[in-house]
Amino acid sequence: xxxxxxxxxxxxxxxxxxxxxxxxxxxxxxxxxxxxxxxxxxxxxxxxxxxxxxxxxxxxxxxxxxxxxxxxxxxxxxxxxxxxxxxxxxxxxxxxxxxxxxxxxxxxxxxxxxxxxxxxxxxxxxxxxxxxxxxxxxxxxxxxxxxxxxxxxxxxxxxxxxxxxxxxxxxxxxxxxxxxxxxxxxxxxxxxxxxxxxxxxxxxxxxxxxxxxxxxxxxxxxxxxxxxxxxxxxxxxxxxxxxxxxxxxxxxxxxxxxxxxx
Ligand code: BTN
Numbered sequence: 001x002x003x004x005x006x007x008x009x010x011x012x013x014x015x016x017x018x019x020x021x022x023x024x025x026x027x028x029x030x031x032x033x034x035x036x037x038x039x040x041x042x043x044x045x046x047x048x049x050x051x052x053x054x055x056x057x058x059x060x061x062x063x064x065x066x067x068x069x070x071x072x073x074x075x076x077x078x079x080x081x082x083x084x085x086x087x088x089x090x091x092x093x094x095x096x097x098x099x100x101x102x103x104x105x106x107x108x109x110x111x112x113x114x115x116x117x118x119x120x121x122x123x124x125x126x127x128x129x130x131x132x133x134x135x136x137x138x139x140x141x142x143x144x145x146x147x148x149x150x151x152x153x154x155x156x157x158x159x160x161x162x163x164x165x166x167x168x169x170x171x172x173x174x175x176x177x178x179x180x181x182x183x184x185x186x187x188x189x190x191x192x193x194x195x196x197x198x199x200x201x202x203x204x205x206x207x208x209x210x211x212x213x214x215x216x217x218x219x220x221x222x223x224x225x226x227x228x229x230x231x232x233x234x235x236x237x238x239x240x241x242x243x244x245x246x247x248x249x250x251x252x253x254x255x256x257x258x259x260x261x262x
Contacts, residue, residue, distance in 0.1 A: 010026070010055070010177060011026050011053055011181055012024075012178055014186065015182075016186045017049070017186055017189045018049075018189060019047070019049035019189065020049040020051065020185045020186075020188055020192070021049065021051045021080075022049055023046060023047050023049065023051070024050075024051050024053065025040075025052045025053070026053055026054070027052065027054045028056065029054060029055065029056040029057075029072075030054045030056075030057060031059040032057060032059050032061050033052040033057060033060075033078050034079045034133060034135055034149040035061070036052045037050070038135070040052070040081075041081070041145065041147075046081055047081075048082060049080065049081065049082075049189070050081040051078055051080050051081075052078060052079045052081075053076070053078035053079075054077055054078070055072055056073065057077040060151065061133055061149070062131055062133060062151075063133060064253065068131060068133075068151050070151060070153070071156045074154065074156040074166075075154045075155065076150065076177060076180060076181055076184065077149075077150075077151050078181070079148065079150070080147070080148045080150070080188065081145070081146075081147055082145070082148060083144065083145055083146075084143045084145075084146055084195075084196070085143060085144060086196055087142070087143045088141065088143070089136075089138045089141070089142070089143055090236065090237060091199070091200060091236070092134075092136050092146075093119070093200075093234065093237060093238025094199065094200035094204075095134060095143075095146055095148070095192075095195060096119055096120050096132070097204060097207040097234075098188075098191040098194070098195040098203050099132050099134065099148050099150070099192075100119075100122060100132060101191050101203055101206050101207050102184065102187040102190070102191040102192075103122045103132070103150065103152065103187070103188075104116055104122055105187050105191070105206075106183050106187045107122065107129070107130075107167075109183075109187075110183065111171075112124050112167070113125075114210060115210055115211070115212040116211055116212060117212040117258070118212070119238060119240075119253060120132040120134070122152075123212060124170055125165065125170065127163055127164055128153075128164050128165065129152065129164075129167065130150065130151060130152045130153065131150075131151045132148065132150055132151075133148075133149040134146055134147070134148045134149070150188075152180070152184060153166035153167065154166060154175050154177060154180050155168045155177070156168070157169050167180070204234070208233070208234075214231050214232075214233075215232065217229070218230070218258065219258075219259035220257065220258060220259055221256070221257045221259050222251070222257075223255070228244070229242035229243055229244040230243045232248065235250045237250075240256065
């Protein structure tokens with residue numbers, strides 16, 4: 001069973017947030033922080049902003065059923081618990097936008113030039129530096145819970161994928177993990193609160209500023225083959241809207257891939 005509130009001196013409760021990370025659960029090793037957060041919610045209702053963070057994630061979950069593999073002790077792997085009951089299920093992509101923008105804004109302020117590859121990969125120099133996995137629960141007409149898992153490559157300098165990068169690889173020096181963690185959760189709280197106050201319109205323009213490929217002609221693949229198109233936006237349900245020579249079409253994550261792999 002978990003030992004809640006076991007704080008490793010490595011990760012301290014942030015002084016700069018109102019609620020995010022104020023209940024901080026550190027596990028030296030775990031399978032997946034998203035799954036641990038889900039388990040915590042099974043028998044109790046942990047406070048909003050609870051963070052589960054680990055140094056060694058052994059079965060990290062990625063999007064589309066992929067795994068998220070990271071070297072122990074080198075990177076950030078954590079999950080935050082939100083109760084976004086103010087969001088209608090149809091608007092849940094607003095939360096994805098808020099989390100992706102928070103990571104991008106953190107990186108920008110740290111001197112990087114990030115981009116968001118729809119829906120929520122964060123790239124630096126066209127390589128993936130961060131992946132997000134939001135697992136949402138609904139209750140009737142409202143969202144009841146979201147577990148937002150964030151993997152941010154910080155100090156790892158070798159990757160099996162040539163499409164991956166880290167803060168250390170991009171700069172040539174290492175970073176203090178606790179400092180980076182505090183930077184990210186501070187931004188996350190700001191953008192989550194902005195979503196709560198202003199809704200998706202308060203986030204979307206910034207998301208679009210970071211969006212990789214916006215208004216550019218790119219190559220995509222669907223089940224029926226490759227095609228060229230231009231990303232012109234994101235629809236209300238979070239689908240990618242692509243303009244081709246003949247029409248504007250919206251695609252879900254399951255329906256489309258960029259023709260190159262990041
Ligand atoms: C992706 O890009 O495929 C999403 C990766 C998400 C990884 C993070 S690491 C912390 C949290 N726990 C998980 O099991 N996954 C997310």
